[in-house]
Amino acid sequence: MTLLERYIFRRALISSAGALVSLSLIVWIVQALSRIDIVKTSASAAGNILWIALMLLPDLAAGVVPFAILIGAIQTLNGLNADSERAVISASGGSMMIVARPILLLGFLGGLLTLTVAHGLGPMASAGFYNGIRSINVDTITVFLRPGRFERVQSDLVLSVGESNGGTIKSLFIQDTRDPQLDLTYFAKEAAIIDNEESPVLMLFDGQLHRKERESGSISVIEFQTYAFDLADLKPATEERWTRTSEQSTLQLLTPDVNDPSYQRQPGRNVEELADRFTSWLYCIVFALWAVAVAGQPQTNRQASSAAMTFGLAGAIGLKALGFVTLSFVGDNPSSAVFVFAVPIVAAILDIVLIRRGLNFAQLAIVQTIVDWPRRISLMLGRRSKAGPADSAGRAGS
Incomplete structure (x- = not known):
């Protein structure tokens, strides 16, 4: 790169990073x-939530990298025009490529960063996030339930505690309707969580279990001194796979287990995740x-630079929305993944055509009209404010 291109690249990089x-x-x-x-009673829980929330950062950062590049590049180009450098x-005879090359290099670096997150750091962070959520589900009873309130842990699982003191619970109520044939209701005077090697267990002491068969409506009551409730069952009771595609590595997505029931039920999920990773x-x-x-076109100081940012963000948001729409079809129709790749590729070709033709968006009639609206509105309001006192004075004189 030339000295001038390095100068433009450095400015764009700093603006994009910010x-x-x-x-x-x-x-x-x-x-x-x-x-x-969900952080209510425990300082350690707050630390866990902070760590879990940090696991969101890689994917969130990768998602906004394209917009950061867009904003930083437009700010840099507007700055070059404002300082008359453009x-x-x-x-002096400089071509558009002198401006385009450093911005395009910035785009490639952003793409490399996005690829690294999508195929490496992103799945690991996603797995850490969801594993943390699962561990929170396990500790929900002792940490996150407020005494005297009924909390819906899942759509078919409701819990309530009378009092929680460390690992000991007083007056526990559990309504479990996840079984399509049985409704289970637990009452216990005391309960405590015991960590086994295999999975944590909620031990209920001195209580009753009410079992109701939905088909016949018959109810049986079982009194117990101790009863073990498996907390490992606290996972989403839906048809969604417990290990999400976002948690799996790219290699796992490319070579799935064909005997996996969740994969057999929705094979398009893998294709959807792969299409997202390879196009982001x-x-x-x-x-x-x-x-x-x-x-990128040279402009005078009198031409509004806000039009470039407005059109840039509007076009970027519209294109990204179109990408999301096409991606949403892949889960049900994997062959539509070709459109997910077509959206950014066609957009890039159109951008190159616009750059080569040297079209200046700021000079378009519609842009000039939109930019001129605030001035027209202010002039109209100014005329009305001046006409108001004159009219009132005329009425007073008459």
């Missing part, structure tokens, strides 16, 4: 706050090209 940190923190805080309500480059990096390059297309 945007990446800001966007990642905003999205991460929102995700973390949505789960902070006009000097053009006047392309958006970094597409958004870099789009930034050059909307903000």
Whole structure:
């Protein structure tokens, strides 16, 4: 790269890094706050939640990398125009490639980072996150249940405690309707969690078990002194696979166990996850090209630079939304994965065509009209405010 290209690349890299940190923190805080309500009684639980929330960062950061590159590139190009540097480059005979090459290099670096997360760090972090959620489900009774309230741990599992003191529980109630043939209701004066080598067990003391058969409606009551409730059953009682595709490595997705019932039921899930991992990096390059297309042309200081950012973000959001829509079809129709690849590739070709044609978005009539709206509205309001006192004075004189 030439000295000028290194200068543009350095500015774009700094702006993109700042945007990446800001966007990642905003999205991460929102995700973390949505789960902070389960931290109620234990400082160690708060530490666990913080660690679990940190596992969200790799995927969240990878998801906003394309937008960070777009924002950083447009800010850099707008800065070059604001300082008249872009006009000097053009006047001295510099081609568009002098501006496009460092921005495109930034897009490739962002794509490399996204690929690394998608095929390496991302699945490991996702597995750590969901394993933490599962461990929270196991410790729900002693840590997260508030005394006197009925909490729905799952759609078919309701728990309530009268009092919780460390690992000891007073007045425990459990309603378990996950079995399609039986409704189970547990009452216990005391309970405690015992960690076995295989799985944790909730020991119930001095209570009753009410069993109701749904078909016949008959009820049987069993009194017990001790009863073991297996906490390992606290997992989503749905048809979804317990190990999600996002937790599996790319090699596992490419070579699935054909005898796995969940894979036999929904083989398109693997294809959907693979399509997402192999196309997410392309958006970094597409958004870099789009930034050059909307903000790479030389402009004067009087031309609004906000139009480039507005059109850049609008186009990027629209393209990403289209990518999500096409990806959503892959789970039911794996052959539609070709459209997931087609969306960013076609968009990149269109961006290259726009750059080669030298189309200046700021000079388009529709852009000028949109940018001029605030000025027109302010002039209209100013005229009305001036006409108001004059009209009132006229009425007073008459």
